[in-house]
Amino acid sequence: VSTEMYNLEHQLRELQLIRCSLLPGEAFSFVLSPEDTAIWSSLLDALDNGVDGEIEMPAKGTSLCSARFSVRTPGSPVWFEAQVPEGPLQCSDVLVRGENISRYQQEHWQSIVSQSTAEVRDSEFPIYELFSLHLLPRLHEYDGDKHSPTSAGTPSEIHAHRPEIFHALLTSHHLVSVTKRKLMKGWSSDLHITGFAKVGYPGLIYAEGEKENVEEFVKNVKAMNWLALRVRFIEQVAAPAQTANAGDEWMEVQKISEVLELMRKKGRESCVTNHGIGSSSST
Template sequence: MASACLGKQLEELNLLQCSLMPGETLLFVSTAADDTPWPDLLAAYSDSGPPTENSEDITSPACFKLRVDRASVWFEVQLPPGYSTSADHSGAEYTLPHVLVRGDGLSRNEHERWQAVVRDKMNEVHGSEDEQSALAEAAAELPSTRHHALLTSHHLISPAKRRSLQQWSSQLQITGFAKVGYPGVIYCEGAQEQVEQFVANIKAMQWLALRVRFVESAPPPSGEPHGTRGRWKEFDKVGEVVEEMRRLGRERFVVEMGIGSAGTK
């Protein structure tokens, strides 16, 4: 399996795992005697990021169950070796995951009804992604305004979430920071479409008391020049957040939200 393909699959599995609500479970299923240790790969991805070598040794597809406590119906999903979320630049055909409905005592009619629901929903997602791609291509031809966003949560501790924030900031070419611990604070700035996608990615994960404080046009820079602002950072203290925003000329955006104070050092 190509490294890029494996990395994309692990990225989606990590996002799915982080999005599970209480009572929901993702459980990998063995499909062959030489089955790939997908739980270990996902754990390593959460800690260290995408794999850099030996991806060609991975031959068994990812297969897992999605279950909800006390529900008699569940889904079994298999990602084909060439699975990707969209067609590549060569025009390769969109590869969909295989989704099967399982259940205790599920009749033939009920099974067919559930499978029809799955097919309809997958077609909806596929169609919406094609539409989004077309809109993105059209938007790319227009100058993009810079936006910024501020989010807070009860806490930000999970290594998987912190790793995802770093990866998304790189992929979407945005700058910003995360304040880890209690409370969690996330700030980002970049092209409007990229900031909105970054916020959407965050909202798709499971959080305690996540609040999107704002997503809006960024004011003209009044602090350090944009080119000197660096990429993604992490802070441990609220005072560091205020100091960083002061350095960027954006201090009021956190102080007015009750994060720190103008005199914080």
């Protein structure tokens, strides 16, 4: 058996494993031209039908392109696209695709792909293991968290189990780094945090959300390199003024007066003025 034929059979075996491992609703499709899709589909069908001896290379003059494919899960805005390695013990790049996903989400999933790829790199069928053992389970978990109701029961039960709302205030010598600002915006989205960052000198960060999420947000912020970062407080909101509106989100401001105005609207101006930031008479 020629090396070329051996590699082709190995690619087909990996494609077969991937297709056979899919759960109901998961969709496999080639990302190729109609002509190339027809060639790869016929080769794969021959293998599926148990006619290994009938698998043949395309006729001379017909080039066989690399097999690119995608796998999607039902209703997910994120899916993966990959190229089947051309031989054993090889691992090709896997790309994250999506509809209306943020750049942070794209980078988050690409990081998961990179970490998972390192774990399967020495496998005989690395792309198969990457999809079946790592990426698709993580994607189902992500979709489940996204679409599951946050609580169940009667309105009184929901009210009784309403999560604790916390807020936190952090200050630093300055906040200029574009990287830090992008990371905080991404974390605020993932952790459902509302609040703001006052950029420039000094730097100021205010976050509000569920207790565990605020604590995680503060932990992430502290893990970055800062000059004179101080956590002024992280505590339960005594009396949440209102449920977060659809328009509430993470934002950036440039001036202390803007900070005071935002906190005044929340009825919490003293939360910053008591720490020597601005004054209640500032405008």
